[in-house]
Amino acid sequence: MSDFLATLAAQLPHGTLRPANPGELDDPRGRHEGQALAVARPASTLEVSTILKACNQASVSVVPLGGGTGLVLGQVAHDGPAPLVISLERMTAIRAIYPSENVIVAEAGAILADVQNAAQGVDRLFPLSLAAEGSARIGGNLATNAGGLNVLRYGNARDLCLGLEAVLPDGSIWNGLKRLRKDNTGYDLKNLMIGSEGTLGIITAAALRLFPQPTGEAAAFFVVPDPQAALDLLALARAQLGETISAFELISGVGLDFLTETLPDLRQPFAVRPEWCVLIDVGTSGALDPFVMLEDLFTAAFTAGLASDGVIAKSGSERAEFWAVRESIPEANRRIGSISSHDISVPLSTIPAFIPEGIAALRELGDVRVNCFGHLGDGNLHYNVFPAKGRDRREYEDIRAEVKRTVHDLVHAYDGSVSAEHGIGRLKVEDLERYQDPVKLAAMRAIKKALDPNGIMNPGAVLRI
The missing domain is CATH 3.30.465.10 (Uridine Diphospho-n-acetylenolpyruvylglucosamine Reductase; domain 3)
Structure with a gap:
């Protein structure tokens, strides 16, 4: 293999190939260490072409690397022969x-x-x-x-x-x-x-x-009694605000507790932690006032019993603080340490039934906490399972696989998807085979074989060939 690298290096500008840096190829969640024969850093499309042509001819596997932030091991080759990693870090124009x-x-x-x-x-x-x-x-x-x-x-x-x-x-x-x-x-x-x-x-x-660019932007937190009320509030918001709604995020009290536990200096919107709340963001154009629109929405939601409390950002800095709460939840999750994390989607109308049914099933497996949060507007939930307070995720290794299977089986029963936005990577290959339509899988394998007959592109990810 050193002969291959020497031959390839001779076809590329000096310094294009280098060894992997410590931790560079590892899983962001800290469960797997990536490996590489070397890291190639092409500076042009032509250099990418040169590299792939050489790898294809020599049957050397390739793993493309972007920012390395993927959460399903799509960029982490942690077993099998070490591949050539192709990093796009120099192609930034x-x-x-x-x-x-x-x-x-x-x-x-x-x-x-x-x-x-x-x-x-x-x-x-x-x-x-x-x-x-x-x-x-x-x-x-x-x-x-x-x-x-x-x-x-x-x-x-x-x-x-x-x-x-x-x-x-x-x-x-x-x-x-x-x-x-x-x-x-x-x-x-x-x-x-x-x-x-x-x-x-x-x-x-x-x-x-x-x-x-929107000419006006505003955000608000509304306290809702439960996910059904959140879903009804989304329908009300769509009726009143139309296409001005940019985001509609569901946040659980468990997630707010995690923020208090791990990021105590982060300012939260409510003095008393609610069981459920939503973060609504709107962007308007022309003379529409997004602050007034959110005030009117809260009045209607309160009257309908869909919201019991709320706070609307009075400035751009407050809006940023609201979003800091939502965007800090993944970091709080990381600090707590999940037993198993799930990026799932189910039909919108089934969300209120799915959430408690899943929690009940998981609690039968052990003393766990479920942090359910995510993009309610498009049905995408991050349904993550954590140890009880004061315990470590390593204590739950014996039920980790069963936790994942329990969540994904329920998602499948609800006609949902076990990967809403993170992809399949290497982490969910078995899940794809278990839950996906077999005709689709056969078509995917045929496409893979036609375009990549030597199987060099990211082997082990998405499909087992």
Whole structure:
């Protein structure tokens, strides 16, 4: 293998190949250590092509690496032969911005926050927003079809992409970087690549949709008695506020307790911790006043018995404080240490029944806490299971697999998905095989075989071939 690396290095600029740095390839949740033959850092699409062509000819497996923030081991090769990791960290250019078209063209290694800032520089909005946006890279966001906070209004990463440039496993370059809203010319390779998690090729650049910046923004926390009331409040909000709703997040009292336990200096909106609350964010244009709109919504919700208390951000800084509460929940979860974490979705109307049924089933397995939170507007819940207070997750290793199976079996029974926005990676391959339609699985394997006949692209992720 040293001969392969020497031959490859001779085809690339000096310094493109390097050893992996300590911890660079590890699972963000701390359960698995990644490995690599070496890390390649191409600076251009042509260099990516050179690398993949050489790997395909030598049957050397490849793992693409964006920001390394994925939570399902899609970027973590922790067993089997060490692959060549291809990091897009040097491909960070914003190639072009077309404000009149509401389009930005960015290379795959561009940090999501940098894409957002570039759009803001021309008075536009790139609405994809994640807790990891300061380190996640746009290629990884597309490869996993990332969701995030604003899916309710703007859609997933897939909905924000107009065109792609990508390198296929044999090194051929697909020049699909179009800025068209309509292009009905055969099979949709763009949407095949998006969400494929690096198993069909490597995305190197993307043409992304932009939107006008809202002229007014506001956020509010409403206390609700239960998830059913939260769902009814969402319907009321849609009726009153329409498409101005950017996000509608469900937060449990358990999540607020975790913040108190691990981040005591974080300012929370309520002196008395509620069992359930929602965070609503709106963005308006023209003369619409988002503060007044949220005041009117609270009055209607209070009258209908859907909200018992509420607080509306009076300034941009208060709005940021509200979002800091929501965006700090994953960090609090990390500090507590989960037994098992689940990124799931179920039909909206079934959420009020699913949440307590799952909690009851899990408590039959042991003394656990469930932190249920997430994007209620699109049915995506983070349904994470934790040790009882004062206990460590290592005490629950004997039931960890059963906890996951209990949640996922229930999700399947509710006609939901065991991966709403994080992807399959290596962590959920067995789940995909267990719950997915067999015809779809067969079609996926046929596509994989056709595009990657030597099986070099991210082996072990998504599909077992």
